[in-house]
Every structure is written in C-alpha cells, then in structure tokens.
Amino acid sequence: MFYIIAFILGSIWGSFANVCIHRLPNDESIAIKRSYCPKCSTRIKWFDNIPLLSFFILGGKCRSCKVKIDIRYFIVELISVLSFLLVYHIYGLTITTLLLALLSIFFIIIFFIDLNHFIIPDSLTFPLMIIGFAKSFAPNLDSNLFPIYLNSLIGGIMGYLVIWLIILSYKKFKNKEGMGLGDAKLLSAIGFWFGWICIPFIIFISSVVALLIVTPSLIKKSKTMSSQIPFGPYIIIGCVIYISFFDKFKIFLF
Ligand SMILES: [Zn+2]
Numbered sequence: 001m002f003y004i005i006a007f008i009l010g011s012i013w014g015s016f017a018n019v020c021i022h023r024l025p026n027d028e029s030i031a032i033k034r035s036y037c038p039k040c041s042t043r044i045k046w047f048d049n050i051p052l053l054s055f056f057i058l059g060g061k062c063r064s065c066k067v068k069i070d071i072r073y074f075i076v077e078l079i080s081v082l083s084f085l086l087v088y089h090i091y092g093l094t095i096t097t098l099l100l101a102l103l104s105i106f107f108i109i110i111f112f113i114d115l116n117h118f119i120i121p122d123s124l125t126f127p128l129m130i131i132g133f134a135k136s137f138a139p140n141l142d143s144n145l146f147p148i149y150l151n152s153l154i155g156g157i158m159g160y161l162v163i164w165l166i167i168l169s170y171k172k173f174k175n176k177e178g179m180g181l182g183d184a185k186l187l188s189a190i191g192f193w194f195g196w197i198c199i200p201f202i203i204f205i206s207s208v209v210a211l212l213i214v215t216p217s218l219i220k221k222s223k224t225m226s227s228q229i230p231f232g233p234y235i236i237i238g239c240v241i242y243i244s245f246f247d248k249f250k251i252f253l254f
Pocket residue numbers: 037038039040041042062063064065066067
C-alpha cells in the first residue's frame with residue numbers, strides 16, 4: 001500500500017522537478033501554472049500531463065505540434081519514482097525517509113540544471129543548507145547517517161572551504177577557473193546534511209567518476225583539458241554513493 005503512495009508521490013514530485021529544471025535557469029516563476037509545450041506553447045491538458053504514463057500514450061510527442069518531447073522529462077520522473085521507492089524500502093515510514101526523499105528531489109533538480117546550464121542556483125543550495133542544519137535538532141534522527149549539529153556545522157564550513165581552496169589554487173597556477181562557487185555551496189549543503197566525514201569521501205569519489213567519464217572524450221580530443229565540465233552532477237553521484245555505503249566506509253575508517 002505504502003509502495004503505491006511512494007510511487008504516486010515520487011511521480012508527482014518528479015514532474016514538479018521537471019518544471020523547476022525547465023524554468024529556474026530562465027528565471028521563470030515555478031508557481032502553479034499550467035504546463036505548456038516548449039515548442040508550440042500549447043497548454044498541456046491535464047490528461048496529457050500524467051507523470052510517466054502520458055509519455056507512453058503520446059509516444060513522446062506533443063499532441064498538437066507533434067514535436068518530440070525531450071526524453072529528459074521521462075527520465076527525471078523515473079529517477080524520482082525509483083528514489084522514492086528505494087528510500088521507502090530501506091527506511092520505511094520514518095523521518096529519514098521524508099528527509100532523503102526531499103533531498104533526492106533537490107539533487108535531481110540540481111543535477112539536470114548544472115548538466116545543461118553549468119550553474120547551480122542559490123535558490124536551491126541555500127534552502128538545502130538550512131534544512132541540513134535544522135534537521136540536526138530533530139528528535140529520533142538516524143544517528144548513523146545524520147550528524148549532530150556541531151558535526152553538521154563543521155561539515156558545512158569544510159565543504160565550502162575545500163572547493164573554495166581548489167578554485168583558489170587553480171586560479172593561481174593555471175589562471176583559470178576550474179569550478180564555480182555553486183559547487184562549493186553544494187558541497188557545503190551536503191556537509192550540513194551528513195557531517196564533515198562525508199567530505200573527503202565525496203571529493204574522492206566524484207573526482208574518480210569525473211575522470212572515468214571525461215577521459216574517453218579527452219582521448220577522442222573532443223574536449224581539451226581546459227573544457228569546462230559541470231562538477232555538480234559528480235558531487236551528487238559521490239554523495240549518493242556515500243549514502244549507500246556510508247556504514248561500510250565508516251567501518252573501514254575506524
Ligand atoms: Zn507542441
């Protein structure tokens with residue numbers, strides 16, 4: 001029963017995430033207004049706006065102008081549904097589930113905005129920082145996964161400083177900007193959520209994943225060393241891996 005609720009909530013929040021991904025970088029309002037086709041601007045009728053299902057029924061095309069709808073809309077809704085189901089499956093009906101479901105929506109929105117536009121809006125990272133710190137005071141928190149408030153505060157500061165130092169040294173030696181302050185704010189928010197211990201782990205994992213993905217295109221010379229790469233998605237991948245394996249990682253450390 002609760003799996004069905006998790007499925008429905010995940011798909012609704014997934015389509016909300018789609019609206020944010022599309023409108024936030026363009027400074028459009030995300031307030032409730034009817035969705036429209038990005039090509040022909042026709043308003044999408046409610047029965048064509050059912051998450052996941054409508055994409056199949058319409059064959060991935062707009063009903064009026066037949067333009068192909070970006071597969072991204074479907075992928076975002078799918079990831080959102082899967083993460084809601086997975087979080088509920090692991091943590092059940094707990095405050096941890098609620099928090100991680102909320103975090104997954106933020107992550108999905110930031111992931112796709114940074115991937116497409118190379119920016120991470122403050123309007124996403126700042127609330128994430130506040131929630132991450134404020135939740136440290138909630139009772140009955142999963143103390144394995146979530147830190148106490150002092151650890152959370154140190155994590156937030158450390159996350160920002162680490163990226164800020166990388167940017168600074170990169171500027172000094174290469175006279176270029178490698179990463180943006182958006183990345184620093186994102187890692188800071190994650191530090192607030194999971195404490196300082198996650199920072200070195202996430203830096204390591206995200207660098208390895210970034211290298212694995214970027215190296216093939218470097219070899220093909222489609223990108224030079226100075227090509228800008230959005231680093232936010234790698235930080236998010238690193239954080240998801242941390243959340244999945246943090247217990248094994250902590251045993252390994254201590
Ligand atoms: Zn259309």
